[in-house]
Amino acid sequence: MNPRTIPEDIIQQIRERADIVETVSAYLRLNKAGQNFKGLCPFHSEKTPSFTVSPSRQMFHCFGCGTGGDIFSFVMKIDGESFASAVRQIADRVGIQVPSVGMRQERDETGQRRETLLQLNDAATEFFETSLWNSSLGKKGMEYLHARGMQEETIRTFRLGFARPSWDALAQAMRTKGWTDADLVDAGIAIPRESQEGKQRTGVYDRFRDRIIFPISDLQGRVIGFGGRVLDDTQPKYLNSPETLLFHKSRQLYAMEKARTEATRRNALMVVEGYFDVISLHQAGIRNVVATLGTALTSSHLPLIQRFSKNLKLVFDPDSAGIRAALRTAATEMLDLFAGRGISVDVVTLPDQRDPDTVVREGGAMAFDQLVDGAETLIDFVIRHSLSQATDQSIEAQVKNLDAVLAIISRTSDSYQSLYLKQIAERLGIDEHVLRTQHRGASEKTSTPARHAHKMAGPPPSPQSGKAEEMLLQLIIQDKVSPEWLDDLQASEFVHRDYQELFTWVQAMPEDEHITSAKHFIAFGEQNPEYESLISRLALRPLECEEHDIERAVRECVSHIRARNLDDQFSERTRQMRIAEREGRPAEDMHTQLEALRQAKSAYAQQSG
Ligand SMILES: [Zn+2]
Structure with missing residues (x-):
């Protein structure tokens, strides 16, 4: 419950x-x-x-x-x-x-802790915002943002902030608002002081200092973590919250809550490398854009991504570490995973020395859209990139690269394989047949990992007896049944436990609302989540009988359930009678009972056709 x-x-x-x-x-x-x-x-x-x-x-x-x-x-x-x-x-x-x-009163303690941390994150975000907008220290942060082309409205929309160059400005401010050091550490915004050289040190210090702050939100727009960027060349350039109860950087994406609507509408989601890239593109009106939280894109991101679009566009700056990471990942898991999920992946390559930010600032949204239109598929990209690297390498390196590419190709469908082999042959000036032979060798070495079979929550067992019970409940849940048609059927007459439970619920309804509407079952499902799937299936599955035939169908189901019950009783009595006879006890009574059952049974059998 x-x-x-x-x-x-x-x-x-x-x-x-x-x-x-x-x-x-x-x-x-x-x-x-x-x-x-x-x-x-x-x-x-x-x-x-x-x-x-x-x-x-x-x-x-x-x-x-x-x-x-x-x-x-x-x-x-x-x-x-x-x-x-x-x-x-x-x-x-x-x-x-x-x-x-x-x-x-929420009994779920984790839920309560999450709630606390969400509130703290929100308070911290406000503090960072105030520092940016209202403090003299924040002036350099604001100047930096303006220099990066950020408009004030954008700064407010993304709730950008500034962490002061102080060891405990945030911690102090939060403490005066009633948060504890443990809260601050759990939220990932403070770090416990460690004892050093025998000196006992207590308390905490701010994780983010002298940085532009990017609050990272969940799908409801609640802040779950932070990214911080330095204003100069100090390393690390970017710093993110650590893993917390709320923040999981391998699963979440920056600005997903702002990109979701547009991603669904345009049926495409773009992934760029930096927070500023996301913000610049949103500012330019291109809103189906997110960024990873300082990690490579992996299978952990898929559940989130595929909710909004099956078309993923990866935006890369050609010289960046992102490309090299993408190649590594692409070769090992990306292609396999994305193809297996029916997600198409395109790669948008930016011109030299440009990032999305500079592209939209110089050429507007149109310039960026043009680049997106020229996107190539992930596999095309991998082939082109691996092979262009290959030409200025040693023969051994080239062969190794080619093998890696062929291994990737062997994971695609047959029709693509021959297309790609042809392309590679042309690109390298190799005879296609030679390449095919080598390809066969490569694909034997790499067997495609078995995809996880999706576990199906199958329908409940439904042999003949279950069928009548199921159909009856389907008709009831879909509001098609008049109580008198049920002929005083009792839950105890049901054989299947699940249907019995549901029918018990029907009987427990107030008399005047007896068997009225699906809404009763909605409440039942909420209180008994294990029944939700069964209820929604029965509620939404098309009926097998015509509207005008429903009364007859209901009466047939009832008869069928009863006949089946009598069958069971009949077998049980027969068994008892045999035992009695074997043990020499009188079985006269039983013969009479059995005969009565036999007659009742044949009566129902006639009714239920
Ligand atoms: Zn499904």
């Missing part, structure tokens, strides 16, 4: 005012399909949409991987939120106040 720390009537209000289609649309592209909407599932990789959202039932279900539920569980699953914070997030969006008492 989820801890329900928020009053039920408020949850109900939020549910009524929020719209699941609107909420889901913020994460993925949905298209109208009959009464429902369909899109590519964000929870598993697929090429044809099986992710279905129903505006009338306010539920979603993926018929590919079985993930399903209501608006709250969608937000919980996609943003990794607790139930309470998913409710609060949606409440915020629809303008409903959730009493803060619920917040303090």
Whole structure:
């Protein structure tokens, strides 16, 4: 059971005012399909949409991987939120106040700690902003930002700030606001002082000093960490928050919360190398842009990326370390991973000595768009880059490089393989047949790693008996059933545990609302998450019978369930009778009972066709 720390009537209000289609649309592209909407599932990789959202039932279900539920569980699953914070997030969006008492009572301790650190990060961000805008020390920070072409509105939008050249300006300010040293350390903004040469030292000092501060936010725009850049040539040029409860640099991306809408709309997400590049491009109106948090792009970023777009564009400055890192990664995992997920990856190469920042400043958004239009696929890029390096190297190095490229090519589909081999042959002036022979050698050495089979949350066991129970519940959840058709069916008559649970819930509903609507099941699913997928599947799956035929279908299901029950009783009685006879006990009574059962059974068998 989820801890329900928020009053039920408020949850109900939020549910009524929020719209699941609107909420889901913020994460993925949905298209109208009959009464429902369909899109590519964000929870598993697929090429044809099986992710279905129903505006009338306010539920979603993926018929590919079985993930399903209501608006709250969608937000919980996609943003990794607790139930309470998913409710609060949606409440915020629809303008409903959730009493803060619920917040303090949140039983989930980690959730509470996260909340504390988020509040601290926000306070720290404000402090950095104030230092930039209002302090005399911040003047040089502001001058630096202006010199980099940052407009004031942009500085405010990205909440850029300044860390003073002091050992504890931030720590002191936060302490006076009631935060403890432990809070500061856990948030990653302060570092504990270490004892040195026998001198016992206590307390903490600021992690970020004399730097421009880039707050890094989660998808809801809450600050989870910071990046800091020096104003001169001091090393390290960039410094990021360490891993904390909130900040995971290998999974998160800078400015994703600002890029998400545009990435979905344009169906492309661009990854650049620096925070300033992101900001300059956003300022120029190109908003589907993010940056990694000082790490290479890896498989850990994929869950976040593929929520918003299947088309990734990597923007590289040709001389940078980024390219070399990309090549290394590309060869080992990038191609494999991206191709396996159906994500297409293009590489945008910038002119010499230019970064996105200088390109838009000199030529505007148009100049940058032109570069994007000229992007090449990742594999083209890898081939071109490896081979252009090869020409000025020793023969051995060239052969080694070629082998590496061939190994990469062997991971692509057959039709691409021959295309690439042809290109390489032309580029190197080698006979294509010679290359093919070598390619065969290379591909034998590298076997493609097996892709993880996606674990399917399959349908519950449904042999014949389960089928009637399932169909009956589907009709009930879809509001098609009149109570009298059920002929006083009891939950105890169900064989399958899951259906029995659901039917118990039906019976527990208030008399006047007895068997009315899917909304009762939404609440049930929230309290029993293990049933969410089953409920959403039954709620959104198309009916197998015609509207005018529903009463007959319901009555048939009931008869079928009863006949099956009698079958079980019949077998049980027969077994008991045999035992009694073997042990020489009188079995007269049992014969009579058995005969009664036989008759009842045949009556039901006739009814259920
Ligand atoms: Zn799915």
